Amino acid sequence: MFLSSLKKQFDFYNKNRRKILVVCLSLSILFCLVFGGINHATCCIQFKDQISKTYLRGFYSDIQKQKAIDPPTTCIPKHINCIKLVMGEREELMKASGYIKHNKTGNKCQLRNLVENCNALKIAHNYVTDNKTIFKEELEFPLAFAIKMHTSPEQAEQLLRNIYRPHNVYCIYVDKKSKEETFNLIQKVGNCFDNIFIVENRIEVVYSSINLVEAEVECMRIVSKSKKNWKYYINLTGQEFPLKTNLEIVKILQRLNGANDIESYEYPFIMQQRYTKEHVIKGNSIHKTNNLKHSFIKRFQMSKGSAYGAFSRPFVDFILTDNIARMFLKWLNGTYAPEESAWATLNTLPWTPGGFHKKAKNPTASFLSRAVIWSWDKSRCRGHYIRGICVYESGDLPWLAHREELFANKFDINRDHVVLDCLEEVLRNRTKDNKVENLNWDFYNTLPHAEYYAKFRQMQSSNNYLQRKKEMWLKDHNVTEMLEPISSRG
Template identity: 40%
Template sequence: MGLWKQCLFVLVLLITLIFVLFYNHKLLVQKSIQRKTVSNSAELAQVCNQIIKGETFLFNKSVLRTSDRVITCRQQLIQNHYITKTLSEEEVKFPLAYIIVIHKDFETFERLFRAVYMPQNVYCIHVDKKAGLEFYVEVKGFLNCFPNAFLASKMEYVVYPGISKIQAELNCMRDLVASEVQWKYMINTCGQDFPLKTNKEIIQHLKRFKGKNITPGVLSPEYMIWRTKYSHEEHVGPVEFFVNRTQTLKTLPPHNLTIYFGSAYVALTREFINFVLQDQQAIDLFQWSKDTYSPDEHFWVTLNRNPGIPNSLPNMRAFKIRH
């Protein structure tokens, strides 16, 4: 009986010890989370204060979450092997402008930016207003390290099948035409894109079009006519962002324009962009397109395929690239 009591006592002692250890561990985890939360709040407040003061800084996600370590711009450029000097005279004489529309995944955006970055180019970054404050602050701090890159002066809540996608790009276009960089072509991208060619290879390809816009597309296929035949409504927040089709028929396109469908990602000349921002034909087409579905897939190509518009290609199939 004495041995049985001793075993029972040891068992009770072990159970008690395990419970105490588990409880202490839980307390330590909770305190650690609280400390990190307070640290993150302090870091975020510090970053916002630096933005307001116009100071140059750079935080990455690990810094915001776990430490007070600051990565300087110089460290960022060196560690990630950014090109900081022009590589050829040809590239110097043919600067490009980029529009990058993003809403998430800072690391993916940073890889894209590093791949297309050249000191002679200029970059406008549009951060979707749906993105969180932390993401915006991270992008803002990152861009402070590059004198030829900046955030769009006006941000939009972007619904990708809606007109807000074009509006976001138009906001960047206004900023880019005001830039001191005399860029030759504007290329639009999103945060999940990645280039397959070098900057030099890209400009050599663009040169073959001899100052013409590049907007791949075709006449409206039968199965896509509904996009511009019926009126659509763009719903913006607070929880859901989507485009809904109605049964209301749209009016004919303005100025007797023929609608084409094609890629939303294009390469446009400065003259064409000035036309888009100022000419009544483009302004009216934009207004008409506001209640269409995915208007960025017809807006650029429609303008570029209609004659009388700067650097347009009304008959792109007949246009041959000479090497």
């Protein structure tokens, strides 16, 4: 009775969130006017957080008493209370820190032993393999995932098992520089499933070179040949992890109305030498030269953003077949970090399916795909930084558990495996609960690209409309003769 009552109270809050916050703001402003010096925004945030934490503590406490939380896998540590860690309890965090230092994975749970028997792997790591346990809405909205990795097969496999569904399709690209054991382990994992494809024709990926774009395009080609009628392509690294269940991801992507979720903003002036100067690969790194690089097309606008996102199926088809898109990807060879400009720029072209048109483009707080803490962000990183990006640890769980984004970047299983294990436990239980109404739908419904495509989806997806947009763009840029497009591989 208590749990049912508490859930009803939280559901009431969730459905009436806007009204409650408006009342809170109004009262805070009134207090400010009367007493002065009171931060009404802080009041509202604390008020909302307190309700959320009260609900979570009561909800999880009651479930624990009933022993309703299933361990996500037989190979996950049993001595850590993930609920307390998610709630940010300091004592449990100290306990987790000690556990990480003194406990290692047992032999029977090591990946190199599990992959020798596919059934053992699926059972030990609780892979979802039965379509009967999957919602019809998920089955009708299959997804394509691409994972690019170079290290830690155990961490990549943990990511894989948490996004795996038999109706989706997966491509895994292991950097050729990786240890042979890493590739062999991932290949054995892939051999256990008919919808996981391991790229055989690999290259040694040089950081910030065209290799990253080439690897991505290779996976796009592979999943496009699949018989699965997937709707969105989500690209990942082996060091990322989902913050949402498959059903939640499907529901959220459906709200995009066919729009791509790709970070895109004007290329900063101080960084433009990345594409105005020629860059060459020497050994395992890329170097800038003093040679000017010719422009792709006169008055062509370059954009910058994340290399990762959620790409609609028509956008992936566009990348693989459109002559301008293919020429642009070829031109990017010789630039620095082309993966940060490839999709961000293509997504702004007027005839791009699901692209960001100027009316929908909003670089601030509208990138749905990734939760990232940069070294210059206000959010505090409880882990450590690598190349300016926070590598999350157990102390970041309260922040991660309340994010609206689909995935978080990045993690290091060798430094802190508990943060991944606890996120896995949260996801497993949310998959079992399937209460998608508790997500922050105000956030998803008001994303600028989602709102724009909600109004113009039918017109914007018309091939004739997009072709006219392309013809106008070509004429405006005085492009009359097209260069030879890049050749297909495979």
